[in-house]
Amino acid sequence: MSFTTLGFYLIYWGYKNWKIMKASGRTAAWPPICGLFLPFTLFSLLDKVKDEARAxxxxxxxxxxxxxxxxxxxxxxxxxxxxxxxxxxxFLALIPINRAFANINAAHQQSKPEYENFTWLNFTWFAVVAAWLAFHIVREIMRVS
Incomplete structure (x- = not known):
């Protein structure tokens, strides 16, 4: 998702996780700003997640x-x-963090979300953007060589 949305998914990912933290009462942070500035707020988010993970x-x-x-x-x-x-x-570096979130949810016996809104149009968008990015990356590499 991050690759095909040109990195915007990471902002959304940060926003959603900060929103969950705020809804649970563990922070007073403003999720849109925390998501937008994820590189600066990630360690703070992880401190809160670590407490929950240890529990x-x-x-x-x-x-x-x-x-x-x-x-x-x-x-x-x-x-x-x-x-x-x-x-x-x-985004690959965030995979262990997502796994920790999934394990925390499993420990609390929360059900996994169903992605029923994910349609063939989403897959088409990912395919088109991935092809477009691949074309431009190869073209740039060939131009420099």
Whole structure:
């Protein structure tokens, strides 16, 4: 999702997670701003998640490393030509954090959300944007070579 939305999904991801924290009463932060500035607010979010994870018996060892990896991959976008590949792959560092969220939810026996609004149009959009990005990345690499 992050790749095909040109990174905007990460803003949405941050917003939704901060919104959950605010709804649970664990923070007074404003979710839209926290989502927009996720690189600056991620460690604060993880501190709150770690407390919940420990209470649920979920491992927290990879969370800080994942957040650091997310920030480093985002900073590597400054490298000419291939930097965009690092930046677009920064979402991969958030996978352990998402797993921790899923494990916390499982420990609280919350059901998994159903994505019934995910239609063939979403898949079409992802395919079109992925092809467009691949074309431009290859074209840029060929132009530099």
């Amino acid at each position: 649920a018996g979920v491992s927290t060892t990879k969370l800080t490393i994942s957040a650091f990896g997310f920030l480093m991959l985002g900073l590597l976008k400054m490298i000419p030509v291939v930097g965009i590949l690092f930046n677009m792959s920064s």
